[in-house]
Amino acid sequence: MKKFGLEQGADYILQGSVNSIVDAFKRKKTVTYQINLELTNIETNEVVWIGDKKISKYVKN
């Protein structure tokens, strides 16, 4: 059972990237964000979780 306040280092690291693609014409714009994430166990170097999500936003000026 882990106790609080005894952190010396992390167990996992979450890495990823955020990319965006912009499609625009005059005052209308669609921005599509793609977020890729990987959760890695630092000790064993095992990639525990991989996820990605696409978010689209429509902007009208």
Added chain:
Amino acid sequence: MILRYTQAALLIFFCCFLYSCASYNKSMTGYYERVKAGEYDKALQSLQHNKLIKKDRNALLYNLEAGRLYRLQNDFVNSNRYLNRADGMMENNSTNVKDVALGNLLNPMHESYKAEDHEQFMVHFYKALNYAMLGQTEDAVVEARRITLSNDKQQQKFNGNSGRYINDAFGLNVQGMIYEMAGDMNNAFISYRNAADVYLKSGSSYYGVSFPSQLKKDLLRTATAMGFQNELKYYEASFSGAAPDTQSAFGELILFVEEGNAPVKQQHDFMLTSGKSGIGNFIYTDQNGVNNDFNFDYASYGISSEKLTDVRALRIALPAYEVQYPAPQNISVSSGANVYPVQLAQDLNTVATSILKERFVKEMATALARQLTKKIVEKGAEAATESIAKEKNKDDKKDTTDGEKEKQKKKRQEKAEHAGEVAGFLMNVVNTATEKADTRNWQSLPAFVSYVRIPLHEGENAVTVKYGNNEQVIKINANRGIQMRSIVL
């Protein structure tokens, strides 16, 4: 009673008149003088305490000026903080209802400031240089990508009408340099090629800048590096005589030289008198004393033609640029024993004045629509006051003869008309006093930006920039890649 009211109101309105007479430049004189003199920390204080630029509608200008000032003080992190805010505001600029209402009732200085087209590209330029100085190449490449987005937006603004400012060749050139700095030869070639195409299509010069020979060399060099033989042959034939230069193995410095001050907007007053060829036709005299016709498309502004029938003369105020720094100096850049030629990359005098001139017809139509709206408000005030005055004066005495009633009725009508006229006149005074042109622009921009590419040798290099009787020396260590710097004369 009405006379005293008139006097008091006139006093108040004339105070407003005196207050609102100054153009943006005059209200900000203290700040701009300090920037020109090089006293950047005092200028910053002046900026932070200036009431006009701190108003919400001028927030974009405040961010632009703060970004420029911090850059001049070599504080690149804070400079980008403000420039990023400015960039965000420019990206999301939308006209809101309050702006339109205020603009129509008062004057365009009360609307939120929307940046001029060239100011957007200058923001990208400065942000990229800041990131380059901080060593954040990835962020500089993001700026390069944003230049593509801004250029596309610019092209879509005018439906591809090539008489308007649809491409910023300087922005495309800088974009190529950023990609080259990041090692992306493919995108660098594309950017240089896009810039070259703009210059090639425009004949002898594009908004004051002729095709820089350095750009020709850069295009050929990146085409060779990518192995694009067809493009290489095509452009070698188009340029006739330019050859790609070889680069130093130890790296290169791209030095931008900024000089002078951007042109300042001043207010020009035009008297429009109604012309002969029908409703909506006006005549005005331009700066050269020539009489010009102007046809006002009143339907598209929602103004009906009856409102125009009894309009004889209108005074409108429009902005026009005054060039502050007319010609670039003779600049000589040397490193070691070699002298490198400096080439003009951007002429903000020509770009700014041309963009405003291209907008002239639209600006005049908007100003005219505003004046007509104000006239309608005046007539409305007159009619309303007249009817209120007639209501008020209905306190008849009961036991009066018919003759006296007639006299009283006439007196009432006269009083009401007088009150109406006074109200109309007061509205006219207010409208005339509040009619001002939008004289705001980013005035601490330079007038000219020139550039030169200098190959570096190993270790520390001393680059000397000589202009007139002055010189500046830049010390820079070669890092086997491209570095971008800018100096202000």
